[in-house]
Amino acid sequence: MVWLFDYDLTLYGTEERYVINSLDHRISKFVQKTVGGDFESAHKIRTDYLERFGTTLAGLMAMNGTDPDEFFDFIHEPEYLTYPKKAPEKLALLKSLDGPRFVFTNGRHDWSEAGMAHMGIESAIDGVFDLKQLDWVGKPHDSAYEKMEAWLHEKLPSMGVAYPANPREIVLLEDSLRNLEPAHRRGWTTVFVNPAEESPDWVDLHIPHLLKLGPNRLKIGT
Numbered sequence: 001m002v003w004l005f006d007y008d009l010t011l012y013g014t015e016e017r018y019v020i021n022s023l024d025h026r027i028s029k030f031v032q033k034t035v036g037g038d039f040e041s042a043h044k045i046r047t048d049y050l051e052r053f054g055t056t057l058a059g060l061m062a063m064n065g066t067d068p069d070e071f072f073d074f075i076h077e078p079e080y081l082t083y084p085k086k087a088p089e090k091l092a093l094l095k096s097l098d099g100p101r102f103v104f105t106n107g108r109h110d111w112s113e114a115g116m117a118h119m120g121i122e123s124a125i126d127g128v129f130d131l132k133q134l135d136w137v138g139k140p141h142d143s144a145y146e147k148m149e150a151w152l153h154e155k156l157p158s159m160g161v162a163y164p165a166n167p168r169e170i171v172l173l174e175d176s177l178r179n180l181e182p183a184h185r186r187g188w189t190t191v192f193v194n195p196a197e198e199s200p201d202w203v204d205l206h207i208p209h210l211l212k213l214g215p216n217r218l219k220i221g222t
Contacts, residue, residue, distance in 0.1 A: 004102055004148070109132070190203050
C-alpha cells in the first residue's frame, strides 16, 4: 500500500490544536496586513476565503493578487509558531506500516517538515507533496489528486516500488471529510482521522486519532 497523510490535525491530533492555532493566527495577521482593518475583520475574511476557495491562500491570490511564497514566508516565521511534541509512539506506528509513506499537504513543505522534526517522525516519511508542487491549487480540488497520482507514478519507481494497480491501495488519512471526498471518488481508501462521533458511509475507516490505526487495521486498502 501507499500511505498518504495530511499533516495538520492528522499527523498530530486535536489535543495539539494549539499548533494549528498558532499558524492560523499568523494567517489572519497576513490577511490584516494585506487588506487592512482590524484583526477580527481579517479573521472573518480568512475563514470566508477558506470556505469559498478551499484555502485562505487561494482566496488571497484570487482576490488580492498575493504571491504564495511571500504568504508562506510570513506565516512560517518560527518565532511566532508552536510545534507538536515529541511522539516516539507515532514513529513506531508509521514505521510499522507496510509500504511507502508520504505527506500530502495544503501547506508549503517547510511547515510539515519542521513539525515532523519536532515530533521525531521524519525518518518514517518518504517525502512531502506540498501546495507548491500542486501549483498552489490544493485539496479538495480534483487537480490536486490528479497531480498526486502523477507524482506517485514518477516517485514510486525511483524507490523500487510499483505504482498500485488497484487504487484502493492508495490510502489517504485526513481530518477533513471535504478533502477525503475526491479521494473516495478516485477509488482510494479513505481514513477519517477525527474525534467526530459520526462519518458518512463511504468512509472506509473512521478513527479518532492516528494512534488508533493499530496493527489490526493495516489491511484496509485491500
